[in-house]
Amino acid sequence: MLKANSFKAGLARDEHQFGLWCSLASNITTEILAGAGYDWLTVDMEHSPFDLFSVLGQLQAIAAYDVEALVRLPSADATLIKQLLDLGARSLVFPNIESAQQAVDIVSATRYPPHGIRGMAAIQRANRYGRVPGYVQNAVNDLCLLMQVESAEGVAQAADIAGVDGVDGIFIGPNDLAASLGFIGRADEPVVQDAIAQTIAATRRQGKAVGILAPNETVARRYLDMGCSMVGVGSDQGLLIRAADDLIAKFRSA
Numbered sequence: 001m002l003k004a005n006s007f008k009a010g011l012a013r014d015e016h017q018f019g020l021w022c023s024l025a026s027n028i029t030t031e032i033l034a035g036a037g038y039d040w041l042t043v044d045m046e047h048s049p050f051d052l053f054s055v056l057g058q059l060q061a062i063a064a065y066d067v068e069a070l071v072r073l074p075s076a077d078a079t080l081i082k083q084l085l086d087l088g089a090r091s092l093v094f095p096n097i098e099s100a101q102q103a104v105d106i107v108s109a110t111r112y113p114p115h116g117i118r119g120m121a122a123i124q125r126a127n128r129y130g131r132v133p134g135y136v137q138n139a140v141n142d143l144c145l146l147m148q149v150e151s152a153e154g155v156a157q158a159a160d161i162a163g164v165d166g167v168d169g170i171f172i173g174p175n176d177l178a179a180s181l182g183f184i185g186r187a188d189e190p191v192v193q194d195a196i197a198q199t200i201a202a203t204r205r206q207g208k209a210v211g212i213l214a215p216n217e218t219v220a221r222r223y224l225d226m227g228c229s230m231v232g233v234g235s236d237q238g239l240l241i242r243a244a245d246d247l248i249a250k251f252r253s254a
Contacts, residue, residue, distance in 0.1 A: 001128055001131060001132045002128070002132055002135075002142065004142060005068065005090060005091065005141075005142035005143075005144055006066075006068065007039060007040050007068035007070075007091060007144060008068075008091065008142065008143075008144035008168060010039070010229075011144070011168055011169055011209035011229065011230065012168075012209070014209065014229050015229060016224060016229055016230075016231070017039035017040060017229065017230050017231075018038055018039055018040075018230075018231055018232075018233050019038050019039055019040035019041055019042060019070070019230070019231075019232050019233070020033055020038055020040075020041055020042070020232065020233065020234050020235055020236065020239075021041075021042050021044055021213070021232055021234070021235035021236070021237075022041050022042060022043050022044060022048075022058065022235070022236050023044050023047065023048040023235055023236060023237050024048075024236045024237060024240070025048055025049050025050055025054055025058075026236075027057045027058060027060070027061040028061075029236050029240075030043075030058050030061045030062060030236070031061040031062070031064075031065075033236060034061060034062045034064070034065035034067050035065055037067075038067055039067060039068065040067060040068045040069075040070050040091070040230075041062060041067055041068075041069060041070065042070040042071070042072055042093060042232065043055055043058045043059075043069060043070065043071045043072070043089075044072045045071060045072055045073055045074050046072050046073065046074045046095050052083055052084070052087065055071060055084065055087060055089070056087050056088075056125070059071075059087060059088050059089060059125075063088075068091055068144075069089065069091065070091045070092070070093055070144075070146070071084055071089040071091070071092055071093065072092075072093040072094075072095065072148075073092060073093070073094055073095070074095070075095070076094050076097075076102060076105065076106050076109075078105075078109040078117060081106070081109040081110060081118075082109065082118055082119050085110060085118065085126060085139075085143075086121050086124040086125065086126050087124075087125050087126065088124075088125040088126045090126070090139075090142050090143050090144065091143075091144040091145075091146070092110070092143075092144070092145055092146070093146045093148060093171055094106055094145070094146070094147055094148060095148045095150065095173070096148060096150045096151060096154065096173075096176065097147040097148055097149065097154060097161055098151055098153040098154045098157060099153075099157055099160070099161070100157065100160040100161050100163070100164050102147075102161075103147050103161050103164040103166075103167050104164055106145060106147070107145060107164060107165070107166035107167065110140070110143055110145065110166070111140060111166070112136055112139070115140075120136070126139070127139075143166075144168045144169075145166060145167055145168050146167075146168060146169050146170070146171045146211060147161050147162075147167055147169075147170055147171070148170075148171045148172070148173050149161070149170050149171070149172050149173070149177070149199050150172070150173035150176035150177050150180065151176065151177065151180040152177075152180050152181055152195070154177075154199075155177070155195045155198055155199050158170060158198070158199045158202040158203055159202040159203070159205060159206060162202065162203040162206040162208040163206045163208075167208065168208065168209065169203070169208045169209035169210060169211060169230065170199060170203040170208060170209075170210050170211070171210075171211040171212065171230070172196055172199055172200075172210065172211065172212040172213075172228075173213065174187040174192065174196060174212060174213060175187055175213075177192060177195060177196070178192045181195060187215075188219075196212070196223075196226070197226055200226050200227045200228060201227070204227050209229050209230060210227060210228045210229065210230070211228060211229070211230030211231065211232070212228050212230070212231060212232070213231075213232040214231055214232065214233060217233070220233050
């Protein structure tokens with residue numbers, strides 16, 4: 001009764017998958033984007049005004065379409081992880097992971113005992129309010145966990161983080177990484193790009209997928225050539241800003 005996580009399967013097959021970041025906290029804009037043909041949409045709790053109830057609305061808006069809903073958490077809090085899983089989020093992105101132990105703890109928070117510490121709930125949206133037999137035994141099959149590397153320490157520990165059982169991939173945050181390396185706002189600096197390349201190589205050696213955000217098509221294609229299979233190519237905010245600015249500019253220039 002639950003559709004398989006084709007996004008997770010695609011990562012395992014090293015397929016290219018393209019997505020957008022959703023930050024406007026609008027069910028309407030997210031539903032519009034969900035029908036556009038992207039492989040994934042990320043609901044960004046870290047830098048946007050989302051709470052659990054509004055995340056629920058985003059998941060409901062995306063559910064009717066052939067696109068995977070990712071949720072980026074603001075932290076790796078075990079209680080929040082449990083609540084999001086119960087809401088039906090199954091592909092989770094965790095910011096600024098810097099050690100294998102952090103990844104181990106996150107994996108534990110997503111597994112039911114005896115394999116982890118996820119709390120039990122008999123009736124929840126994740127199991128269609130109790131209508132999915134065997135959910136507790138099989139939920140792990142469709143969980144997808146992505147650890148964000150966004151700092152110099154994360155780069156140094158990338159191989160160990162990626163090697164944790166239950167981690168499906170590493171998602172690089174180029175802007176935070178640039179800031180960590182002393183080049184705030186300058187992700188194209190050679191030092192930053194070298195750190196990105198190092199993280200990609202370390203992750204792929206562990207047989208895991210690599211994702212990243214790209215500011216434009218040229219950079220996105222470069223990251224694909226470097227070994228990323230999951231690329232964020234824009235955001236709802238960015239699309240709206242550019243379209244609004246371009247439209248008025250046509251009339252002002254006339």
